[in-house]
Amino acid sequence: MSRTRTPAVSGWFTGEGDRFRLLGTRCSSCASVFFPREDGHCRNPHCAGGALEEVPLSRKGRIWSYTDSRYRPPSPYVSDPELPWEPYALIAVELESERIVVLGQAVPGVTVTDLTVGMEVEVVPGVLDEDAETTWTTWHWRPTGVTA
């Protein structure tokens, strides 16, 4: 039985492969960008509030900082307690044109020893976890030039 690919959170990203992009919203009045998307009202207190339009965020950015998770995070993070814990890296990435920092997991196999602050990374589709019916998809950050 094949699993359905379903975003772990709806409306935050779209596309596959090279066309994968994070989705935010942008205020038509002041041009502030929001991620996660803000669909209610512009949160810039200097702005009277314009329409919030969906925009794809830049694919590439530079590492603001990074760390990892050497211990199994508690729920609602999903992991198989039967399997030994495999640490993953977390990367906070600064997107130049949006002037925003977005946190995400690194692609599997990339560890903190592969990273430095200021390094260029790109957003790629990833898998958060799987159950019997569903593959829950997410975004990952990957150093540019790494193809693994």
Added chain:
Amino acid sequence: MTAEVAVLGAGMHPWGKWGRGFAEYGTAAARAALADAGLNWRDVGSIVGADTVRGGYPGHVAGATFAKALGWQGARVASVYAACASGAQAIATARAQILAGLADVVLVVGADAAPKGFFRPAGGDRPDDPDWLRFRLLGATNPAYFGLYARRRMALHGDTPEDFALVKVKNAALGALNPYARYRKRVTAEEVAASAVVADPLRLLDICATSDGGAALVLCSLDFARRHGAARPVRIRAVSTVTPRFPSTVLDLPDIATDSAAAVEPPGETFRASIARTAYEEAGIGPEDLSLAEVYDLSTALELQWYEDLGLCGKGEGAKLLREGETAPGGRIPVNTSGGLASFGEAVPAQAIAQVCELTWQLRNAAGDRQIPGARVGITANQGLFGHGSSVIVVR
């Protein structure tokens, strides 16, 4: 300068993993604070509880829980939840009541029985809650954010893991002198370096534990203090409870992203720095007037950040200030003389109150072996989830 309120009493329940309910810790701390003030619970006109919340619903509501445990006596009641700033906002509420003339004497109580291991949201699917989302999507625990800040300091300012370890060495040495602290053993830099990595570059001994504990204060008007025979009480001169300013550009708990600075230039100071500045402005003093400080050392690296945000040194100079011994006893501005969260652990609603307890004892010259000679002015600083932070300035 705003009007002041007096700290007539301070009390704590020892911190640790005691396996009892939070009401017991809070009530014990409250009774200790009342005894310290020389007052009977029936003399108290208002009680303010700092809430503990797991998953958005507190179960018990702190103010009334403590009031019932102490014996219903008709006092005015309020309860405050603001994550790690709960205790300071409870103090702010009490102060406002006193200054408004709504009560002469207010009892402020915070206590918690913390779960083991990482703090986490309660069960259930709550995808509209940013705290739930960061765990579900990223597994980003609190130490993960502390790790991000620590790595950023290393990249920007050249801090090293050895610098971070020195914070633990300093605070553990002070905690060893504090009968209320959970950990009362000195720690060496080698022991920090030998402990397991939790969130690179931070190790187990760089990060504060979760704990049970309780702390309480009896606050009153200066008139009441004088009538009660306290001619020169320790006084609270400022309580800052500001929010960040848009765009807030430092990634903060529990957010997955910062605000965007695409439309508006970021303010000239960070949220953390604005918390302290507001307190200084309200108190009419500056960092040069301080005798000591109690700051939220959720991680060792975060303590260095507070040095800079409190204006104890310039940007990027936190580790230098530490290395020169200026934040240790005998230095220019001792920090976390209580032993800090490194020695206490986190009992969320109690810790901002516990900071003021330590300043009170220091300013009364009653801090025993950890006394800072001639202490006259102290500041606290803390930061909780969701844009909550606070700072209290206490003077003698």
